[in-house]
Amino acid sequence: MQHDAIIIGGSFAGLSAAIYIARGRRSVCVIDGGRPRNRFAAASHGFFGQDGQAPLEMIAAARAQLQLYPSVRMVDGEAAAAHALDGGGFDVTLADGTRLTARKLVLAFGISDVLPEVPGLAERWGKSVLHCPYCHGYEFAGRRLGVLQTMPMSAHQAQLIAEWGPTTLFLNGGDRPDAETLAVLTARGIAVEPAPVVILDGKGDSLSCLRLADGRTIPTEALYVAVPTRLNSPIAEQLGCALDDGPLGPVIRTDASRLTSVPGVYAAGDIARVPHSATFAAADGVCAGTSLHQSLVFGAPA
Numbered sequence: 001m002q003h004d005a006i007i008i009g010g011s012f013a014g015l016s017a018a019i020y021i022a023r024g025r026r027s028v029c030v031i032d033g034g035r036p037r038n039r040f041a042a043a044s045h046g047f048f049g050q051d052g053q054a055p056l057e058m059i060a061a062a063r064a065q066l067q068l069y070p071s072v073r074m075v076d077g078e079a080a081a082a083h084a085l086d087g088g089g090f091d092v093t094l095a096d097g098t099r100l101t102a103r104k105l106v107l108a109f110g111i112s113d114v115l116p117e118v119p120g121l122a123e124r125w126g127k128s129v130l131h132c133p134y135c136h137g138y139e140f141a142g143r144r145l146g147v148l149q150t151m152p153m154s155a156h157q158a159q160l161i162a163e164w165g166p167t168t169l170f171l172n173g174g175d176r177p178d179a180e181t182l183a184v185l186t187a188r189g190i191a192v193e194p195a196p197v198v199i200l201d202g203k204g205d206s207l208s209c210l211r212l213a214d215g216r217t218i219p220t221e222a223l224y225v226a227v228p229t230r231l232n233s234p235i236a237e238q239l240g241c242a243l244d245d246g247p248l249g250p251v252i253r254t255d256a257s258r259l260t261s262v263p264g265v266y267a268a269g270d271i272a273r274v275p276h277s278a279t280f281a282a283a284d285g286v287c288a289g290t291s292l293h294q295s296l297v298f299g300a301p302a
């Protein structure tokens with residue numbers, strides 16, 4: 001059976017696209033691997049009406065609501081490849097070899113964070129090692145905060161984080177900021193620690209201090225880290241979608257309707273935008289879903 005739409009990735013963006021297509025009375029198949037980017041965090045913050053909810057519970061509720069629509073099919077699994085068909089439409093091959101076809105696609109497969117290899121960091125990701133102060137900063141307000149330098153913009157990040165509490169910029173043996181930046185950091189009351197970080201320490205997944213190579217420990221209860229990102233799937237490249245360089249990694253190029261450079265292929269969520277949040281991803285999904293639906297009704301753009 002050919003679906004009207006296949007959505008690759010069934011999280012904030014993909015499920016939001018799907019419900020609008022289903023409400024438009026078109027058939028939609030959602031393929032999802034069940035690994036949303038924020039699965040490491042116990043709570044998601046800032047989403048309208050659901051502040052503090054567990055991310056996986058939010059997604060489970062959205063899936064349950066979506067499945068009430070009879071034109072929806074959910075497939076738990078990984079899409080391994082997708083190609084345009086000669087006569088129009090697309091075929092998607094799952095990791096188990098199953099092949100599905102659709103007139104249009106929505107890519108919503110998300111991104112992954114490439115964490116620095118500092119002992120004690122990965123197991124605290126989303127708990128006391130954080131990517132975004134708007135998502136998790138309020139819970140650590142007024143406590144001792146750190147920023148681990150991973151890229152030139154880390155000094156800028158430290159200036160923002162200081163809004164939430166007393167902040168140390170850990171250079172981790174990397175380049176010192178230039179004199180002008182150091183002056184701004186000092187004026188903001190931000191301490192700068194040049195020594196390499198040996199380990200993050202604390203009970204369970206909480207953080208109490210960073211241990212430095214010179215033997216000192218610096219009390220720290222939350223550490224912010226800006227990390228490179230990668231697309232979760234090569235499918236956008238397989239389809240020939242144009243990518244742009246974002247500040248942290250590749251971003252799939254879309255227009256205002258969330259159509260990619262390939263006719264009939266839409267992209268939504270973290271893969272197709274900066275900055276990232278569950279709210280932005282859901283909004284993009286709505287945009288992609290309604291645009292795709294209207295392209296089925298009116299034809300061009302494909």
Ligand SMILES: Cc1cc2nc3c(=O)[nH]c(=O)nc-3n(C[C@H](O)[C@H](O)[C@H](O)COP(=O)(O)OP(=O)(O)OC[C@H]3O[C@@H](n4cnc5c(N)ncnc54)[C@H](O)[C@@H]3O)c2cc1C
Nearest residue numbers: 009011013033034035037038045079110126269270277278
């Ligand atoms: C630690 C952490 C905490 C965060 N906390 C917050 C917060 O509090 N508030 C907030 O608004 N934002 C938060 N974010 C950001 C938020 O997680 C993302 O913006 C949001 O998840 C993006 O949604 P998405 O649908 O684009 O992608 P994702 O949620 O990452 O979902 C992508 C989905 O696609 C699936 N997938 C991937 N490849 C394939 C494939 N080949 N085939 C099938 N399925 C596939 C994955 O399994 C996954 O289910 C946080 C991020 C991190 C890293």
